[in-house]
Amino acid sequence: MHGAGSGGGGRGVRDESASTTATTIRKGPWMAEEDAVLMEYVRKNGPRDWSSIRSKGLLPRTGKSCRLRWVNKLKPDLKTGCKFSAEEEHIVIDLQARFGNKWARIATYLPGRTDNDVKNFWSTRQKRLARLLHTSLPSRSQRNQGKEPMLCEAPSFEVCPTFFPSLASVPTLCKSWVFLQQNPNSVALPCNTPGVEFIPFVQECSTGQCSHAPYVDNTDVEKTELMQNLPTIDNQVLCLQSCSPPRPQFNHPILEMPLLPEGQDLVPEFGDLSFSNHFACMENSQSMQLAGAPTFFDLDVGGRGIKTEHPGTPESFFGDFPTDMFDCFEQPPAS
DNA sequence: AACGCATACAACCGCCAATCG
DNA sequence: TCGATTGGCGGTTGTATGCGT
Numbered sequence: 001m002h003g004a005g006s007g008g009g010g011r012g013v014r015d016e017s018a019s020t021t022a023t024t025i026r027k028g029p030w031m032a033e034e035d036a037v038l039m040e041y042v043r044k045n046g047p048r049d050w051s052s053i054r055s056k057g058l059l060p061r062t063g064k065s066c067r068l069r070w071v072n073k074l075k076p077d078l079k080t081g082c083k084f085s086a087e088e089e090h091i092v093i094d095l096q097a098r099f100g101n102k103w104a105r106i107a108t109y110l111p112g113r114t115d116n117d118v119k120n121f122w123s124t125r126q127k128r129l130a131r132l133l134h135t136s137l138p139s140r141s142q143r144n145q146g147k148e149p150m151l152c153e154a155p156s157f158e159v160c161p162t163f164f165p166s167l168a169s170v171p172t173l174c175k176s177w178v179f180l181q182q183n184p185n186s187v188a189l190p191c192n193t194p195g196v197e198f199i200p201f202v203q204e205c206s207t208g209q210c211s212h213a214p215y216v217d218n219t220d221v222e223k224t225e226l227m228q229n230l231p232t233i234d235n236q237v238l239c240l241q242s243c244s245p246p247r248p249q250f251n252h253p254i255l256e257m258p259l260l261p262e263g264q265d266l267v268p269e270f271g272d273l274s275f276s277n278h279f280a281c282m283e284n285s286q287s288m289q290l291a292g293a294p295t296f297f298d299l300d301v302g303g304r305g306i307k308t309e310h311p312g313t314p315e316s317f318f319g320d321f322p323t324d325m326f327d328c329f330e331q332p333p334a335s
Numbered sequence: 336a337a338c339g340c341a342t343a344c345a346a347c348c349g350c351c352a353a354t355c356g
Numbered sequence: 357t358c359g360a361t362t363g364g365c366g367g368t369t370g371t372a373t374g375c376g377t
Binding site for chain 3: 029048049050051063064067071102103104115116123
């Protein structure tokens with residue numbers, strides 16, 4: 001889509017050819033004097049007619065560069081030098097799942113944040129998660145170039161069907177799964193299962209009465225449809241329960257867009273505390289019941305078997321994560 | 336102290352849609 | 357109507373900084 005690899009070329013302080021004459025476009029870091037000129041221009045003329053800044057000889061910068069500088073650095077009320085709060089992170093995660101890489105749109109929900117801020121935050125987060133999970137980001141050919149929410153950006157988990165024979169008929173477009181709370185009917189849902197998106201954690205409901213609505217910012221009708229679309233496993237209705245912290249209240253009315261099944265963030269799959277319990281139990285019971293079946297720690301994660309690095313216990317697996325990674329998740333209710 | 340790595344940030348690029356003449 | 361210009365956006369990359377070894 002875009003000129004990959006061309007970005008950044010020729011910019012920066014090494015661009016010594018950049019002069020201060022109005023006929024030559026200056027690139028690279030902005031100087032305080034330039035900022036002052038730009039601020040003064042905006043004060044007099046407002047944030048518009050960016051190209052006239054150069055045509056009038058005020059700055060040897062392109063209009064695009066001036067606008068970018070204003071929007072990202074000089075505009076009042078920007079939260080410069082302030083890390084994303086947990087609430088902001090939640091908002092970005094949720095909205096990215098909903099809108100895709102529409103950073104400008106997402107930024108409108110975050111006062112003081114620019115699309116560049118959100119984009120950088122997300123990029124850094126993706127890299128961090130990829131590294132933590134010993135897997136690589138999707139190849140460029142696999143990325144959707146931001147046109148739609150990412151389809152299962154989480155690294156792949158090859159889930160042994162032996163564990164979940166009842167899911168053999170569940171269609172899947174990806175290899176990522178959301179795990180249900182551990183119990184004798186433990187199941188996993190592919191992350192693209194209808195109704196799973198935006199639902200941090202999933203529990204099984206033996207009664208079929210769902211007392212907890214999943215977190216969605218949609219209408220009740222959509223919620224109902226969402227619930228109806230849930231698969232049934234072994235004739236049991238799956239019940240959704242959000243175990244995530246209270247969700248942020250958006251300043252804007254959300255959602256002119258429908259739920260997108262592709263949206264599924266990595267965190268829910270790995271943040272569920274019952275996730276580890278699930279496999280701890282599996283180690284003790286199911287692996288015995290299913291003799292010969294591989295355990296979670298035999299599974300290949302992102303093409304790299306983690307068994308050798310994390311032999312045996314869920315704790316050893318999660319030990320690789322930052323200690324505060326799950327701070328925002330509360331313990332699921334004891335069953 | 337030096338080095339390497341991860342992260343945060345800044346600013347570029349090309350593409351595209353809207354606007355203008 | 358159409359080509360040129362402009363502004364907005366998303367992707368990408370270089371640099372600075374912090375931290376651990």
